Amino acid sequence: xVNNKARPYILxxxxxxxxxxxIHALIMELKKVADIIVVxxxxxxxxxxHAITLSDPLRVDxxxxxxxxxxxxxxxxxxxxxxxxxCSLLDKKPDLVLSGIxxxxxxxxxxxxxxxxxxATEGAIxxxxxxxVSLTTYINPIFEPAAKYAAKMxxxxxxxxxxEKTLLNINVPNITENEIKxxxxxxxxxxxxxxxxxxxxxxxxxxxxxxxxxxxxxxEPDDVDDKVxxxxxxxxxxxxxxxxxxxxxxxxKERIPDLDE
Amino acid sequence: xVNNKARPYILxxxxxxxxxxxIHALIMELKKVADIIVVxxxxxxxxxxHAITLSDPLRVDxxxxxxxxxxxxxxxxxxxxxxxxxCSLLDKKPDLVLSGIxxxxxxxxxxxxxxxxxxATEGAIxxxxxxxVSLTTYINPIFEPAAKYAAKMxxxxxxxxxxEKTLLNINVPNITENEIKxxxxxxxxxxxxxxxxxxxxxxxxxxxxxxxxxxxxxxEPDDVDDKVxxxxxxxxxxxxxxxxxxxxxxxxKERIPDLDE
Numbered sequence: 001x002v003n004n005k006a007r008p009y010i011l012x013x014x015x016x017x018x019x020x021x022x023i024h025a026l027i028m029e030l031k032k033v034a035d036i037i038v039v040x041x042x043x044x045x046x047x048x049x050h051a052i053t054l055s056d057p058l059r060v061d062x063x064x065x066x067x068x069x070x071x072x073x074x075x076x077x078x079x080x081x082x083x084x085x086x087c088s089l090l091d092k093k094p095d096l097v098l099s100g101i102x103x104x105x106x107x108x109x110x111x112x113x114x115x116x117x118x119x120a121t122e123g124a125i126x127x128x129x130x131x132x133v134s135l136t137t138y139i140n141p142i143f144e145p146a147a148k149y150a151a152k153m154x155x156x157x158x159x160x161x162x163x164e165k166t167l168l169n170i171n172v173p174n175i176t177e178n179e180i181k182x183x184x185x186x187x188x189x190x191x192x193x194x195x196x197x198x199x200x201x202x203x204x205x206x207x208x209x210x211x212x213x214x215x216x217x218x219x220e221p222d223d224v225d226d227k228v229x230x231x232x233x234x235x236x237x238x239x240x241x242x243x244x245x246x247x248x249x250x251x252x253k254e255r256i257p258d259l260d261e
Numbered sequence: 262x263v264n265n266k267a268r269p270y271i272l273x274x275x276x277x278x279x280x281x282x283x284i285h286a287l288i289m290e291l292k293k294v295a296d297i298i299v300v301x302x303x304x305x306x307x308x309x310x311h312a313i314t315l316s317d318p319l320r321v322d323x324x325x326x327x328x329x330x331x332x333x334x335x336x337x338x339x340x341x342x343x344x345x346x347x348c349s350l351l352d353k354k355p356d357l358v359l360s361g362i363x364x365x366x367x368x369x370x371x372x373x374x375x376x377x378x379x380x381a382t383e384g385a386i387x388x389x390x391x392x393x394v395s396l397t398t399y400i401n402p403i404f405e406p407a408a409k410y411a412a413k414m415x416x417x418x419x420x421x422x423x424x425e426k427t428l429l430n431i432n433v434p435n436i437t438e439n440e441i442k443x444x445x446x447x448x449x450x451x452x453x454x455x456x457x458x459x460x461x462x463x464x465x466x467x468x469x470x471x472x473x474x475x476x477x478x479x480x481e482p483d484d485v486d487d488k489v490x491x492x493x494x495x496x497x498x499x500x501x502x503x504x505x506x507x508x509x510x511x512x513x514k515e516r517i518p519d520l521d522e
Contacts, residue, residue, distance in 0.1 A: 057471055209321065243372055
């Protein structure tokens with residue numbers, strides 16, 4: 001338990017890039033209650049999953065958002081940002097990692113493609129209570145409720161801590177605070193994009209493909225992330241990164257072939 | 262249950278790139294027992310995690326490995342390859358997805374950074390029994406036992422199927438078949454690289470960082486992936502992609518703050 005009269009020291013990152021409006025909205029709210037350090041990708045890194053950069057050098061540059069805040073931009077992924085911040089750039093370990101505010105929900109199967117979530121996962125791997133925050137829109141974002149709730153949850157975790165190897169994945173509907181019905185703890189749904197690749201011809205008459213599609217409407221229970229945000233609640237999913245399927249494990253032992261049988 | 266006298270139709274991919282020796286070794290073995298289609302990244306994509314390409318067009322080119330096999334190279338990630346193969350390039354859904362043989366173990370925390378595993382995860386998401394195969398070395402690979410066991414496991418899954426939303430993550434020690442002690446079903450360990458960034462100066466006197474470090478030796482039980490391959494067994498971990506932490510879920514419901522409290 002940390003002395004809750006102290007201000008938490010929070011590492012802020014995202015996957016939309018350090019210049020994105022979502023991280024700015026988050027920082028401006030967090031600044032009121034915490035000491036902030038910003039280390040975020042220099043450019044947009046959407047759908048990078050839990051990627052880390054092994055084969056290229058990472059560049060780190062100073063970044064200033066007018067008089068509002070300063071930070072470091074990194075030529076890597078969100079997970080790179082958290083790793084290099086904690087392992088190299090910062091003098092002391094942050095109390096919390098906050099990643100967001102992402103444009104676009106990170107719910108259902110999207111969770112495993114999400115750079116926003118991967119930054120918080122990296123924080124959890126490094127032993128730091130971590131939160132990913134996403135907004136369910138790409139256009140006309142209403143950041144205030146998400147920023148406000150993220151700051152509130154940050155203070156809450158600073159006081160109470162969070163289970164080991166766990167992070168919180170928060171998704172906020174893009175409506176005003178008055179329209180938000182409340183907060184629900186959810187499980188990750190299995191909704192995924194019904195993938196469609198569009199085949200196109202470029203200016204040199206060469207074929208290329210572009211990934212599109214819309215989210216398949218699954219018949220899922222009411223307590224999954226996608227349903228809860230659809231119903232105008234904030235969704236909080238506790239996420240962990242042990243991917244073992246324990247249910248299948250024992251059954252598999254009985255039947256796997258040996259190498260030389 | 263599929264008629265096991267038919268040959269399975271297997272989609273083969275990897276994250277070391279379509280020209281890598283590991284995918285060639287895998288294909289040459291699989292060809293003996295299955296019909297193969299190869300769709301793999303045009304270049305190395307290590308540590309890309311479960312990335313998909315949203316903001317760039319994907320290019321698909323024909324690829325020929327001498328007289329041995331033909332396939333398609335894709336300018337994207339391993340997950341892109343599986344997605345575009347199943348959703349666009351192939352006339353019929355493959356019976357299995359095999360991803361590998363990767364150079365370097367995909368055990369412990371590495372599983373969540375792994376492009377090799379992400380390709381198999383994508384297969385599982387698309388409803389196809391899928392296998393990732395990795396070898397515990399970067400140099401002097403002995404591919405034969407891994408290739409042989411992958412082919413054996415492929416035929417086994419073709420006969421028996423695999424639980425929904427589950428894939429198999431196979432890691433093989435880099436020793437000869439005679440030296441391999443057997444096969445064990447394992448859980449994902451929590452061993453991770455003790456991250457260290459080396460700070461260097463480039464030819465223009467600019468600072469850059471390079472990610473390095475060695476795997477921390479955790480005191481883990483004998484039935485985790487890392488320990489099992491260390492002890493000269495083949496490790497098979499059933500992996501799933503629902504990342505919800507169900508243990509924490511109920512406890513969290515009791516204590517999360519509301520938006521307006």
